[in-house]
Amino acid sequence: MTRIGRIACIGAACAWLVAAGGALAQGAQPPIRIGSTLALTGPLAATSLVHKVVGEIYVEQLNKRGGLLGRQVEWIVRDDQSKPDLARTLYEQLVTADKVDLLMGPYATGAILSAMGVAQRYNKVLVHHTFGIPSMAKYEMQFPAWSLGPEPGTTVPNTVFDALAASPKPPKTIAVVTSKFPSVHFMSLGAREVAKKRGLTEVLFLEWDFGNLDYGPIAARIKDAKPDFIWVGAIGLEGNQLLDALSKIDYTPQEHFYMYPAPGPMSKSPLANNALSMTVFEEHPPFTNAPGVKEFIDLYHERARKAGIPDTNVEVQAAASYTAWQILEAGVKGAGSLDDKAIAAYLKTHRIDTIQGKLRFDGPSNYGDDLMRVKQVQDGRWVTVYPKEYAAPGATLRVP
Amino acid sequence: MTFPSGTLLAQSALSGIFIGSLYGLLGLGLGLAWGLLHVINLAHFGFAFLAAYLCYQLASVGGMDPLLTLVLIVPLFAVLGIAVQWLLARFAVSPLNSLLATFGLTAIIEAGIQGVWTADFRKLESVYTGLKFRIGGLFVPVPELLTLVVALALSFGIWAAMRYTSLGRALRALAEDAPIASAFGVDARAHALLLSGLCGALAGIAGVCLALSFTLTPAQIYAWVGVVFAAVMLGGLGSALGPLAAGIVIGVSEAVTMAFASPSWAPIVSFTILILLLLLRPERT
Numbered sequence: 001m002t003r004i005g006r007i008a009c010i011g012a013a014c015a016w017l018v019a020a021g022g023a024l025a026q027g028a029q030p031p032i033r034i035g036s037t038l039a040l041t042g043p044l045a046a047t048s049l050v051h052k053v054v055g056e057i058y059v060e061q062l063n064k065r066g067g068l069l070g071r072q073v074e075w076i077v078r079d080d081q082s083k084p085d086l087a088r089t090l091y092e093q094l095v096t097a098d099k100v101d102l103l104m105g106p107y108a109t110g111a112i113l114s115a116m117g118v119a120q121r122y123n124k125v126l127v128h129h130t131f132g133i134p135s136m137a138k139y140e141m142q143f144p145a146w147s148l149g150p151e152p153g154t155t156v157p158n159t160v161f162d163a164l165a166a167s168p169k170p171p172k173t174i175a176v177v178t179s180k181f182p183s184v185h186f187m188s189l190g191a192r193e194v195a196k197k198r199g200l201t202e203v204l205f206l207e208w209d210f211g212n213l214d215y216g217p218i219a220a221r222i223k224d225a226k227p228d229f230i231w232v233g234a235i236g237l238e239g240n241q242l243l244d245a246l247s248k249i250d251y252t253p254q255e256h257f258y259m260y261p262a263p264g265p266m267s268k269s270p271l272a273n274n275a276l277s278m279t280v281f282e283e284h285p286p287f288t289n290a291p292g293v294k295e296f297i298d299l300y301h302e303r304a305r306k307a308g309i310p311d312t313n314v315e316v317q318a319a320a321s322y323t324a325w326q327i328l329e330a331g332v333k334g335a336g337s338l339d340d341k342a343i344a345a346y347l348k349t350h351r352i353d354t355i356q357g358k359l360r361f362d363g364p365s366n367y368g369d370d371l372m373r374v375k376q377v378q379d380g381r382w383v384t385v386y387p388k389e390y391a392a393p394g395a396t397l398r399v400p
Numbered sequence: 401m402t403f404p405s406g407t408l409l410a411q412s413a414l415s416g417i418f419i420g421s422l423y424g425l426l427g428l429g430l431g432l433a434w435g436l437l438h439v440i441n442l443a444h445f446g447f448a449f450l451a452a453y454l455c456y457q458l459a460s461v462g463g464m465d466p467l468l469t470l471v472l473i474v475p476l477f478a479v480l481g482i483a484v485q486w487l488l489a490r491f492a493v494s495p496l497n498s499l500l501a502t503f504g505l506t507a508i509i510e511a512g513i514q515g516v517w518t519a520d521f522r523k524l525e526s527v528y529t530g531l532k533f534r535i536g537g538l539f540v541p542v543p544e545l546l547t548l549v550v551a552l553a554l555s556f557g558i559w560a561a562m563r564y565t566s567l568g569r570a571l572r573a574l575a576e577d578a579p580i581a582s583a584f585g586v587d588a589r590a591h592a593l594l595l596s597g598l599c600g601a602l603a604g605i606a607g608v609c610l611a612l613s614f615t616l617t618p619a620q621i622y623a624w625v626g627v628v629f630a631a632v633m634l635g636g637l638g639s640a641l642g643p644l645a646a647g648i649v650i651g652v653s654e655a656v657t658m659a660f661a662s663p664s665w666a667p668i669v670s671f672t673i674l675i676l677l678l679l680l681r682p683e684r685t
Contacts, residue, residue, distance in 0.1 A: 216415025
């Protein structure tokens with residue numbers, strides 16, 4: 001071989017090596033690891049299962065779209081057993097031992113508060129989906145997907161009372177009965193204040209401890225008070241338990257509202273007809289008009305059925321969960337990096353498109369607008385009824 | 401504070417009697433095992449909920465009448481009760497350790513229930529749901545009335561058996577002084593297994609009553625532990641009638657409190673009664 005020929009061969013070999021090395025490097029890029037906990041066991045497991053299914057769907061869809069920053073995404077989820085103290089320990093492990101790249105929030109207020117403390121300690125961004133007490137969200141790099149607004153104790157009751165005022169039969173008297181579970185209790189106290197300012201007469205106010213077993217006397221007092229409207233500060237099963245107790249004494253509430261009911265059991269209960277609650281998303285237009293939503297809904301139906309979730313509809317919990325992942329994705333892509341400070345800076349200065357609508361994080365405690373709408377159980381399913389522009393086609397607030 | 405109406409008070413008291421009878425029914429098996437076998441069987445609550453879920457499954461999915469499910473549930477849980485006692489006796493587990501061991505068993509049962517039925521809420525809708533009748537201005541729901549009737553029948557039945565039958569006398573003798581009772585020919589092991597089978601069956605029956613009236617979720621197992629323990633301790637360990645009486649006292653005191661004052665005060669009243677009794681009559685426990 002001539003000298004030129006030898007140089008050409010060496011050059012070609014070097015070029016091949018560089019190309020092969022580049023290809024190998026790209027293919028060998030480790031996934032971006034996102035760590036979180038969920039209450040996979042314990043009293044909060046029922047709703048956590050919704051968040052698990054949604055997270056799995058999102059990560060799968062995200063990876064099909066190329067992942068984040070050209071890398072696949074791996075979601076590491078640990079079981080915090082519905083215990084905030086365990087959530088704290090697990091988030092420490094995720095950051096220090098597992099060395100995850102990013103964090104995602106856990107389920108429910110107590111665990112999120114714990115995770116927030118850890119995130120703050122290590123300067124990690126924390127996007128979360130179900131924090132119920134905005135005034136306690138002091139960390140500057142936390143971002144909520146639960147669009148309550150910064151003062152939900154005032155804004156949410158005002159939305160509810162606006163809806164009732166616009167109905168054919170606005171109530172004049174109100175009973176406020178509430179669990180002392182933190183994230184519903186302060187809302188109920190807010191409802192009392194708002195009702196008073198709006199000229200409603202409070203005929204009953206009762207509080208019970210979370211975990212109360214006997215709703216008979218509470219039901220008897222409600223029946224005795226004969227309110228036009230009952231604000232029930234209930235979370236999970238409490239609303240159904242109260243309705244059961246009311247039906248046992250032959251009392252059907254005129255108009256009734258439940259703060260955070262277990263959505264499936266409430267809508268399926270024959271006693272819950274016309275029950276009101278809050279939502280950020282339901283499976284009807286205009287919520288379903290956003291791109292990609294229909295695909296998510298279909299996938300959720302299938303996976304929720306497989307997971308044994310009795311109610312397979314996408315509603316507020318599933319939507320808040322999906323939103324949280326959308327926020328995190330937008331933050332990473334917008335910042336162009338995994339640097340938590342850069343992600344936080346991007347999120348604070350941009351509006352993010354989500355299935356709830358455009359979210360902003362530039363208000364107090366990084367809360368933006370209160371996007372809560374009023375929904376009602378009608379014929380065994382939840383439909384949004386207020387404001388009008390978000391109501392299901394043809395749906396209006398029904399009164400007895 | 402406005403004084404509640406007579407109807408409200410009476411309806412609340414009735415509600416307290418009904419839930420108190422369930423406390424008593426749940427406490428019956430627990431108290432018998434504790435007082436006579438010196439076994440603090442926390443798994444009693446796990447068994448009750450497992451029975452409730454089985455009742456739900458057989459009735460909701462299998463189409464059986466919920467009360468007929470007792471035909472399967474009672475013998476099954478009697479066997480489970482015997483199995484637990486056999487294990488505890490085999491390893492000579494002390495009373496304190498029985499609490500720990502059965503707590504572990506409860507956690508396993510809870511995980512098993514969640515694995516099969518998920519953690520989501522399950523409500524048994526049956527022919528009895530919503531059935532009620534009126535006595536004057538008071539409403540009497542049929543599922544709760546059934547629980548009261550069952551609790552009364554079982555408590556009095558077991559009381560009578562303990563008092564008037566040779567089996568009952570043998571069990572009481574074993575509880576008081578096992579070696580002497582054995583010297584008189586009482587087979588301690590056989591009687592212990594028999595009693596634990598009965599306690600298992602009682603857990604099964606309580607579970608069916610739970611399923612008739614309450615929505616089920618695995619974590620709810622622990623919601624009943626505190627108040628049922630209070631009923632057992634107030635009523636006296638090993639007593640057949642005590643847990644029922646105490647359960648009703650607790651239920652009514654809580655319900656009447658809720659009729660007068662904030663419902664969040666209700667546990668304070670019932671547990672104050674328990675603390676006072678423990679301080680003034682410690683020999684009851």
